[in-house]
Amino acid sequence: MAINYLMEECSRNLATSTRKGLIPRVYRKMNITIGKLVSRLAGGSHIRKTELKLAIELVREQIILELLDGNSVTLDEFGTFSVSAATDKTVTNPDEIRSASIYVKNVNFIPSPRLMKRMETARFERKTK
Known part of the structure; x- marks a missing residue:
């Protein structure tokens, strides 16, 4: 098991040097959908695919509800999921902004230390074009 990567040119917009370098970019083999994940999980398990899929969908929906209620999960x-907010205009007085003009900027994910520690064992292989 290895993560494939390609080397691509990087233009550093903030650098004073005009010299360009190369950076690694992860080459994604495929996107694993809930269906594919369920198939892989059920392969060596006594749990039925429908039960696994339902459990994953229930967790996803509850995470969404918790985020919509202003909680982190x-x-x-x-890891932890949280929501960040933004508005289109900059204000100096909080009374200048209405809640209707605030929107969800992003759903953030911060991996746990255990997940990051596990990812440190990743092995990389260069993908040939």
Whole structure:
């Protein structure tokens, strides 16, 4: 098991040097959907695919509901989901902004230390074009 990468040119917009370098870019083999994940999980398990899929969908929906309620969600030993907010205009007085003009900027994910420690064992292989 290895993560494939390609080397691509990087233009450093903030650098004073005009010299360009190369950086690694992860080459994704495929996107694993819930269906594919369920098939892989059920392969060596006595749990049925429909039960696994339902469990994953229930967790996903509950995470969404918790985020919509202003909570962050930590899946132990996996990571934390949270929401960040933004507005289109900069204000100096909080009374100048209405809640209707605030929107979800991003759903953030911060991996747990255990997940990051596990990812440190990743092996990389250069993908040939």
